[in-house]
Amino acid sequence: MESKLSFMEEIDQLDVLDTHTHLVGDRLAAKDFWEIAHYFWLNREMQAAGYPANAQELPENERIGAFLSAYQGSRNTLMNWVLTRIFQELYGIDLKDERSVLEADEAVKASHARSDWAQQAADQMQIRGFVTNIPEHAAFQGMRRNALVIPRIDGRINEWTRRIHRSTGRPFEFEAVGAELDELLASFTQKGYPGIMTTLPRYGSSANRVDGVRADSEPDEILMAIMHAISGSAERRGLFVQLFLGVERSWCGEAVPANDSERILKIAGLFDKYHCPFELVVASELNNLDVVQAAWNFPNVSVGGMWWFNFRASTYRDAMQYRLEAIPSMKSSIIASDARCIEWSYGKIRLVKRLLGEFLYERMASGWIDKELALQVAKNWLHDSAAERYRFYKS
Incomplete structure (x- = not known):
């Protein structure tokens, strides 16, 4: 059996x-x-280690x-590991003292000024394409191709x-909304978009119990009826539906993960009734097995x-094991x-490739x-699983 190092190097070269x-297309590189x-994820860990929340207001030396x-x-x-690799591998700098931070700052300012920097960083990690949910951000300046657009519609759903x-005639208003959303998806x-993306809040109703809107329908029931309308329209229009689930914003001032054992179960009726592809992306650890079970049960469901x-090593390892043993690899992207900048795309993908x-390699050795x-x-x-669903073709 070949060495682990040799195998890892082959993984690093994959698209x-x-x-x-x-x-954002006109500001891809960090300034x-x-x-x-x-970056948000690193900053959370840094603040837990004593980094002040008002650091941006401090004099530079402090x-x-x-x-x-x-x-x-x-x-x-x-995320500390990722930051370290970003500066070691993209800039050749070890962060260890004030001088190295000042050197890193000058290096990033210099790369920001280069029109070819974003493409160079992407090529170093073999990143062949990017997805954005905002059409206005898709024109990637200085890169060989623009971002793929999967428009986000959670604002419209809300x-x-x-x-x-609010309507005094809820069933009639629902019909008007259905026509409006169908026109939007059309x-x-x-425009050639392959699908739509939305987050969803925690929902009390279930897709198998909702059939349209009544005069006394509550918000959760209305939400599920809208998801039925969206799924039906997506099926007619040849679009996939990408659902981002598991982050709650109603409990406090911060977004928090919310494990819900019925989250996927409550929307299984959508997967069963409509034949459009669904892709499930979750932020809550305990739902990682649930999305794999959904993909195992329903041919039109994939996991993202x-x-x-x-986004942690432990959850990645568990999720990869769930996926490897249960669903064909073309139904999973990781x-x-x-x-929010090309450097963090590089760094986080660097980490995923290592994991x-x-x-x-462990599965091979076993x-x-x-x-x-x-x-x-x-x-x-x-690459290939998402590329097929998103109709992303190599240039």
Whole structure:
């Protein structure tokens, strides 16, 4: 059997499709060191190690000192590992003292000024495409191709739900909304978008118990009726429906993960009734098995990348095992960087490739799969599965 290092290097050279980003086409690269260092996920871990919430207001020398202290105090965390690799591999810099931070800041400012930097960083990690949910952000300046657009409609869904619930004639208003959303999805088809994306709040109703809207329908029931209308329209229009689930914003001022044992069960009626493809992306650890069970039960359901609080090595390893043993690899994609600059897309995909390489090598060493199958699984999970669903063709 070949060495682990050799196998990991092969994984590093495989193509990637980054299925969920917040990249903006005219500002892909970070403008300075602090834009990378204050990325939300890292900043949470840094603040837990003592980094002040008002760090941006501090004089530069105090800010650097606070950063270095928190950086050292959080060296065991995953996002710290990613930050370290971003600067080691993209800039050749080890973050260790004030001088290195100042050097890193100058290096990032210099790369920001380069028109070819975003493409160079993407090529170094074999990232062949990116997805955005905002059409206005899709024109990726300085790159060989624009982002793929999967428009986000959760704002419209919330608006429709409130509108119907406020109406004195809810069934009639629901009919009007149904026509409106069908027209919207038809416009997406005409623009060549492959599908739609939405988050959903926690819902009390179930798809198998909702059939239209009554005069006394409550908001959760209206929401589920709208999801029926969306799924039916997507089926007619040849679109897939991508559902991002498991983040709750109603409990406090922060977004938090919410494990709900019935979250996927309550929408199984959609998968059963409509033949459009569904892709499930979850942020709550306990739902990782539920989405795999849904993909096992329903041929039109696939599972997507690890989102929000699921982006951790432990959840990745468990989820990869669930997926490997239960569903064909073309029904699973594992990349969703959630990045806001190209450097974090690079870094988070760097981490996923390492986790994937380690996982598959262990499965090979245990005799469950051979190398040919391991590489095929890796190709599908990193790129081909999502590329087929999204109709993303290599140029």
